[in-house]
Amino acid sequence: MKQQLEIKNLSVKVEETEILKDLNLTLPRGEVHAIMGPNGTGKSTLAKALAAHPDYEITSGEVLLDGENVLEMEVDERARAGLFMAFQYPSEIPGVSIANFLRAATQARLAEDEELEATQFYKRLYEKMDMLQIDRKFTSRAINEGFSGGEKKRNEILQMAMLEPKYAIMDETDSGLDIDALRIVSEGVNKLRGPERGILLITHYQRILEYIVPDHVHVMWNGRIVKSRGKELALELEKRGYDWIKEEFAEPAAKA
């Protein structure tokens, strides 16, 4: 069986509007793929549909995680199967510390009669925090409550480090970050790259790809992947913008 996340002919509707149309994409483990495209083209829809957000209705297609169809699975089952999404706008959970949140998420991955061993958990948590250069005081703060944009994104990366997903979908992780925060978050992602993990980096700007160099770049337009090439495609987009894509792939109806 191939160790890859395979999206086949995926179509997705949101409130009766079709956003993704027959989208195809394959993300093997060990690779980083970037999805770029103008606003409103369906990039975040792809992320949320993969994670089984209840507002996104899948009308056709398949998503195979290491050969297993995940479309039959609930949100939490997909997560436990190894699919992680770094949120563009992560929710606040008042009163729940980062440590307790991660304990609950880690506990959820154990067998029903198995109890999480607290000292081991904290040892691992502190190792990951040291690796990502996150201050240990951070763990007692309520999750995302009063966090700056950069802190929210670092928290997402910390969760990814702890949960060790097979596939991580990073939804506009660079949005709202200043240049220093972008560098720190990118360093975190780079540390989590490896043969055991596929990363799908969704972004509007080329800038983050200077820090996280992708193996492949896909361009999305109007609910489809319209171009897939190496990392040089990102630079071309940076130079030329998205207009030439729009022109090249405009719907025949729109042309007329």
Added chain:
Amino acid sequence: MATTQTPDVDIKTDIGNFVYPEHHKYDAGIGLSEDTINYMCEVKEEPDWIRDFRMKALKTFLEKPMPTHWASKDLEAIDFDKIRYYLAGDQKPSRSWDDVPDDVKQTFERLGIPESERKFLAGVEAQFDSEAAYSNIKEIAAKQGVIFVGSTEGLKEHPEIFRKWFGKVIPTGDNKFSALNSAVFSGGSFIYVPPGVKVSHPLQAYFRINAQNFGQFERTLIIADEGSEVTYMEGCTAPKFDTATLHSAVVELVALKGAKIQYITVQNWSDNVFNLVTKRGMAHEDAEIRWIDCNIGSRLTMKYPGVILKGRRARGEVLSIALANDGQHQDTGAKMVHAADETSSNIISKSISVGKGRATYRGLVNMPKHLKGCKNNTECDALLINTNSRTDTYPAITTRGDHNSVQHEASVSKVSAEQIFYMQQRGMSEGQAMSLAVNGFINDLAQHFPMEYSVELKRLIDLEMEGSVG
């Protein structure tokens, strides 16, 4: 979001839901009359003054109307003629678990009582239907002169203390259900802590209802003499029956000069139980009474723990958490009656409504005009999980005069679908996600609770939220 509960909850997800066959030695029959009281007085071998007290209370109970003009109409569903008022095995509780009948012992073992006793308690009383099956106090506390027995034993063996305070904090006619309890009370604890004695570990009572169509009416009286300190914990469960079960307790606390009483309730009733309880304490000069009251389960709970701040600088506190799941109504709150200068009170109430569950907060804070330097702080926070939930707040704060201060804050928040999605994306089930949100909501309050209690509370919330997801 699906919120219907499965009718056959398996034992793992609902810890108190199991039942043993009935074989009571003493049974007062169905319905309530003078005969019921005569039967009880005889088998319990009670003195005449108690018989008179009970008979008067029965009259008061029958005269008083149901408080449906302000409380839930659901109270009308209680059929007093179909309830059994007294069911008991042996009259004398055992001092050793070895002497407790097997089925009763197994009941409490399944509920973890003997284990907690070994671990962290100074004394335990375990009530099965109308009477205590087990009652024991550890030697260290007994040597200090601490009395911890059932109410029947208390009134017979220690009348000089019992009679002085019994029915003084909560008079029979306080409300219809305090009158009912006064007529047919049985079981509950009597505690006396001598001057200056600080009981280092909590005393615990566990109230178990096993019988169907039954009413449990325990009566608890705790007296902390001058400068003494005691913590009392009570736990309650019942199996899930199709018919209504009634639990109507009266709890009176007296904290004499400089004494401290902390009273902790962990209630986990099945959702056929009407839980109508009157709890009040009287705090003398420099004394402190704190109620920690956690209401999980039941069909309808009406409970407003109160403190009468009788002496100068007395302090009263109610910290309460109510979780109203589908089909449940938690009507809870607090009463603070300031009756002396420089008294202070603090009420923090957190309620959680799930599905069609309904949570109501009722508060009463009274500060008369002639008092000086009194303070009250009231905080009511409500959390709604899904849009059908309902929450109401009725804070009645009466302050007169310019020399007192009150502070009131209320908030309502919701657990959004986005929050649940976020937590589920991290691998938690819907029930685990809701449970985590609830635990976060009560976190700042639960931090003030004793550790064993916080752990138990978290476990109960986890079970309740697991069960609320269809």
